[in-house]
Amino acid sequence: MAMLTRLKPIFFVACLVPLGQLLYQGWTDDLTANPIEYITRFTGSWALIILLVSLSVTPLRRITGWNELIKLRRMLGLFAFFYVLLHFSTYLILDHFFDFQRIVADVVKRPYVTAGFIGFVLMIPLAVTSTKAMIRRLGKRWQLLHRLVYVVAIAGVVHFYWLVKADISRPVQYGAILALLLGCRLVIIGAQRWPTFQKLQWFHSFKSLP
Numbered sequence: 001m002a003m004l005t006r007l008k009p010i011f012f013v014a015c016l017v018p019l020g021q022l023l024y025q026g027w028t029d030d031l032t033a034n035p036i037e038y039i040t041r042f043t044g045s046w047a048l049i050i051l052l053v054s055l056s057v058t059p060l061r062r063i064t065g066w067n068e069l070i071k072l073r074r075m076l077g078l079f080a081f082f083y084v085l086l087h088f089s090t091y092l093i094l095d096h097f098f099d100f101q102r103i104v105a106d107v108v109k110r111p112y113v114t115a116g117f118i119g120f121v122l123m124i125p126l127a128v129t130s131t132k133a134m135i136r137r138l139g140k141r142w143q144l145l146h147r148l149v150y151v152v153a154i155a156g157v158v159h160f161y162w163l164v165k166a167d168i169s170r171p172v173q174y175g176a177i178l179a180l181l182l183g184c185r186l187v188i189i190g191a192q193r194w195p196t197f198q199k200l201q202w203f204h205s206f207k208s209l210p
Helices: 002-027 035-064 067-095 100-109 111-128 132-138 140-145 148-163 169-193 195-199 201-205
Strands: none
Touching: 002 035, 002 067, 035 067, 035 148, 035 169, 067 111, 100 111, 111 148, 132 140, 148 169
C-alpha cells in the first residue's frame, strides 16, 4: 500500500504532462502551421496511449503478483477519457464550430470518423460508472459493461490507422500492443472452453483477468 501511495501521484502528474506540454506550446505559439490538426492528433494520440497503459495494468499485476497495481487502472482510464474528451471537443468546437449537420455527415461518410465516434460514445458509460458507488450498484454487470473498453481500444486503433495517409508505423505499433493485450483475454476464453489450457503453467498468471 505504501508503494501505491507513492506511485499514484507520480502517475497522476505523468498523465498531466501532455496537457502541460500542449498548454505551453499554445502559450509560446508553437502549435505548428495547423494548430487545430495538431491539437486534435496530439490529444487523440495521448488518449490512446493512456488507454493502452490502463489495459496493461491487469496483465502486469497477474505476471508480477503486485496486486496494488490494479488500483491505478481506474485513474488511468479516467485520464484516457479526459484526453478523448479534449480530442472530441477540439473536433466539435475548433474544427467544426458546432456545425452538427456537417459532423453527422462526417460520421456517416468518413470511416475513420465513424470509428472514432463509436469509441468516444462507448467510453461515456465507462467513465460515468467508474465511481465506487456505481461499482457497488451494478455488481457483476459492472465487470461485463467495462469489457467494452477492449472495443473502445480497437475502435481507437482503427480510427488512427484510417486517419493517417502515409506513415502508419505508430497505429501499427499501437495495434500490436493491443493485440498482445487481447491475446491475454483470449487465453481466458480458451481456458473456459478447453480445460486442457488449465494444465499449462503460464495460464495461471492470467486466469483471474477481469
